[in-house]
Amino acid sequence: MQIKKRRRPAFVVVLALITVAALVTGIALVxxxxxxxxxxxxxxxxxxxxxxxxxxxxxxxxxxxxxxxxxxxxxxxxxxxxxxxxxxxxxxxxxxxxxxxxxxxxxxxxxxxxxxxxxxxxxxxxxxxxxxxxxxxxxxxxxxxxxxxxxxxxxxxxxxxxxxxxxxxxxxxxxWLGQGRFNLLAQLEHDDADAQERESAIAESDQTRGLLKRRASYEEYLASTTSSDPMTADRWGFVLRNFDxxxxxxxxxxxxxxxxxxxxxxxxxxxxxxxxxxxxxxxxxxxxxxxxxxxxxxxxxxxxxxxxxxxxxxxxxxxxxxxxxxxxxxxxxxxxxxxxx
Structure with a gap:
């Protein structure tokens, strides 16, 4: 004789979800x-x-x-x-x-x-x-x-x-500039960057520093950066105003x-x-x-x-x-x- 598996009543699942939700809510309140x-x-x-x-x-x-x-x-x-x-x-x-x-x-x-x-x-x-x-x-x-x-x-x-x-x-x-360089090097180390990645990141940073020091326009920065996430125009203006x-x-x-x-x-x-x-x-x-x-x-x-x-x-x-x-x-x-x- 084949024995059919009994399905767990739906209310058991619902009850479990309610219990978990109540527990999380209680913890969050505390x-x-x-x-x-x-x-x-x-x-x-x-x-x-x-x-x-x-x-x-x-x-x-x-x-x-x-x-x-x-x-x-x-x-x-x-x-x-x-x-x-x-x-x-x-x-x-x-x-x-x-x-x-x-x-x-x-x-x-x-x-x-x-x-x-x-x-x-x-x-x-x-x-x-x-x-x-x-x-x-x-x-x-x-x-x-x-x-x-x-x-x-x-x-x-x-x-x-x-x-x-x-x-x-x-x-x-x-x-400001020293902090930025420290952050770059520390993050590269944390990410286990290889020599090529490290060299590329430092070169990009050096190029940006050079642009800042001669007060380059945002258009010049945007044309020269290789970053996949470049600064916005407003952010460039903020950094240009404060980098020194x-x-x-x-x-x-x-x-x-x-x-x-x-x-x-x-x-x-x-x-x-x-x-x-x-x-x-x-x-x-x-x-x-x-x-x-x-x-x-x-x-x-x-x-x-x-x-x-x-x-x-x-x-x-x-x-x-x-x-x-x-x-x-x-x-x-x-x-x-x-x-x-």
Missing amino acids: GNSFRFSQEPVTIPGPDGDLAGILTLPDEGAARGLVVMVHGDGPVEATQGGLYAPWFEGAADAGFATLSWSKPGIGGSDGDWLSQSMDDRAAEVSAVLDWAQRSDDVPTDTIVLWGASQAGWVLPKITSAREDIDGVVAVGTAIG ADATEDLIASASRAIPVHLMAGTHDRNVDVAETENTYRSIFGPSLTVTHVDGAHSLARPVMEDNDAIGLLTGIIWPQALLAPGAIDDYSAFLSGVRR
Whole structure:
């Protein structure tokens, strides 16, 4: 006698899917639960209004303010939610955080690609002036937080103003061109590029450097590049405006104030030569500098988050608190806790 296989009832499959969905939703709710509240703010900037977010501690009044200075790219106020661990770390230390979308992004007026580093510093200064005038923004103590490209902006602000009480620098560089070459070589090594690939990439980089140094037009750049993903005209203009940036002189000028500076560096940073940054900072800031190395990439994310886009995206959605390297936010909170005016 032939025995027929019994089919699993459809409801069992549906039940399993519902269970998995509920589990993922529950994890996401827990992973996206943070100890802060937020309110939108509109900040008058040099080229129009800036759409911002003011993040406040859930418990107690904030005793100070962290002002966030973004790195490169079209960054909105919360970095798509990825800034949440930083917001929470500041809140745990009793600090509010003020962040805003770059010009032309997230409802802000203007165009970030039209800016120089001086323009970026002027924008941050305008935000600080607004914060000082606003009764609802706690400015008794002010700390600047800046990542990557912000390294060319932060010292311009601290050397020009008297109301900055501390600086947190995350993966900042010293020279624009030097940073670009370090990034190129580190990425080639990471990708196990062969000799021909390496030679070709360096030649392309050298050619672009030459064009920048003689202020070539975008048309000339486009005609000469062999890149499969060339810069847009706006990006070329941005790089042309800023490629000679070097933080050294501004760092020296800012050191006269002797405020605490905290450098946070990822040991797997392929974008910036963090050893060069640390050595330069130590020679300039002396005892005002503290340095923390974390087991992270350029953004201080766990290396797997930057090496695997799928894992990074999934973690960012479900459990953003796990994005950053272990200890990074605790270290940030500890530094803020010690900053006083």
